[in-house]
Amino acid sequence: MFAINTCDLFKEDMFPSYLGHEEAQISLSELRQAAGVLETARLDTIRILEIPALNKVYAVLTLSGFFSPPYQVFLDGKSLAVLKTFTDVGKGRFLMYDPDTGILIRQSNGISILDPGSLELRDSKPDVFGNAINYFDDPWFGVRKDESTIFLIGMHEGAVSYVKVNIDDSNNWQVGNDGVKNMFSFDPSDETDYYVQDLYIAADNAVYLLLGQKESDRGYLFRWNTAADFTGNIADSIFTYIQVPIGRDGSGYVTKAGYFRPYRNRTLLIERYRYDTAQAAVIDSFPLPSNFQGRAAFFQNKDAWVLYDEGKETLHLMRGWW
């Protein structure tokens, strides 16, 4: 115990210790200027989009604010350089990559398809959601089942739902009338308590879906053995799950390196857990300044992460500590 505490003492710095892991940095004001975003826009979410086939990785930010439209800003995940800005993106959180299609983002009531290399607009599928938009508070993720079917996953009236998007031979996209399903009924009495936090498709094709429980520090990490299981008859599919702790801000991240969540006790830490066991077990942790405010996002297949320091309004690309 003493050795651990002593070691922790030596790790303490008057300055943010995370800076020793920094690889790139950009201030929010620089970012706004480069992206053409209004000064009133605040950072909402950070998502990481990895495209290994193209050796590309993007940090995708959503920003919004008073008198400001929602923005979706693509940054180079290796340098945090601003690459592209999109507006009219709904709440701006929907993001999906499909090798056969491209990068999918929200555009009004439809979907824009971007070239994964250049981020240029490849195609636009307006009004995909149609009335189905009413079934989503906001879709976050998408999984392609086959050539003619894409599942969009989000929340509906507090429960996890998915929308089945049918693609016909003419490449018209349309939500099927029967496409909306309650995907998960883990505890029907509590179903309105959950929210979708993360989706991770591992190299072995296993699908992990992280649900957080509102007003608690509990989360549930579900695992389907294959994407086919996940996108098959979802409501009846076989899955396993473990309980994991969720950050106080409701965040948690599933990656190849482990499950991450912020935790504040005596100090503020980001804890890394094993999740391939019956119970999530802490592997290690990374200290943040005790007065730190901000959020993080983790690369799912690389030893890297992104940290936003709300106090300094700076975004940092970080090397992994594991």
Added chain:
Amino acid sequence: MMSPKLHYYVLILIIAALGWGRGTLLAEENPGEFQFDERTVLMLWSQDSTEASSGSAAGTADQFSQYLLQSLRSILTRAGYSPGETITLALPSANPLETAITKGQEQRIRWVFLASIQVSEMNLSWNIGIYDAKRGSLRASDNFSTFPGLSALPAIDDSCQNLVQAWLGAIAQDVAIVNLTENAQQFSGPQEDVEIWYGSKDTGVFAGMIKQGALEGLYIPFPEGKPLTIEAWKEGYWPKTLVLPKGVTDQTVRIPALQKRASSVWGLGTGTGKLLGATYLYRWYPVPDRFFLRFDNSLWAGYSFTPNAIPFWHDELRIGVGLYLQSAVDGRLRLAAGSALSGVISVLPSSEKLVSRSALDILVEPIWVSLEYHFPRWALTGELRLPYAAGTGFLKQGWLEGAGGGPFFFVGVLIK
């Protein structure tokens, strides 16, 4: 400047006065005898101006007489005795011993000074005797003759002083008056070359210097059982005054180590938030051990000891002021507080992909507090810091906190 001999007597009397009080002790050596006031002196004098028929000569004689009496009063007062009534005798007494004893016994005053002054045109002479009305004896006397000019005044002073010294010497050896110690006081101490003074260094008697941890003090027949004040003194150190409540005893008196008088101090240390580094500090004391200006320089690295981490280098230059809050300047445990301002230059070295970054952070400390434990030439210090970052560099604007909140803690050593 008092002579060492006079120091000696004055000291004895001061010590005696401490123990006895002034003018309150009446001797009771033999029940049934008179009780005498032994702290008051009765002064009798007569003047004979044989050729002073003119008024101016008589006036000159008066002036010398008054000067002599005033000189006596002054010396007696310094010696701790109270000059009592002054009685003018019409003629020089034919039997001064009888006159003095009679007057002393009448007034219950043991010590009677009887001065006889003769003035002529070319000569001024005086004779002073000090009589013991209790024993009926003469204890000291002095006489002198000189030209009645201004040069006579110092001669009068010298004569009075010699007389009082002789008297004090005589009664100091009088065991019937006080019981005097027969041994020299032994001292010991951890510091070499510490001077020990009976009384104070300014007005006392030098008892000796501690060598090889010990000193046999100068023998002085101090009254037994009476408190004795001594002062330990060493060049460059704070003196220390001690009171030996029982005076000189056969117990060795241990002189505590004196604290060095700090006019400048340097030190080394480290603290939370910068344990991977060190702080060099310098203090300059415009008011020794009371008020100081401080200059600190800290160099440290922030490092998380995790894979892929690189050291984050910092150099802090800090200036400030400090004040010791307790009244004693040579206390062992001391509390100090002050304010400071610092600038921290931080360098994030370049890595494979990162271009080196550096920035200057300005920190303001409205108050810092330190607790110090002082040894004679060095001290241990612990300090609490609560800096406020101006937000000019890597730090965001606001109060800086240590891990888990709260102030940063610094520990170090000060070398005086």
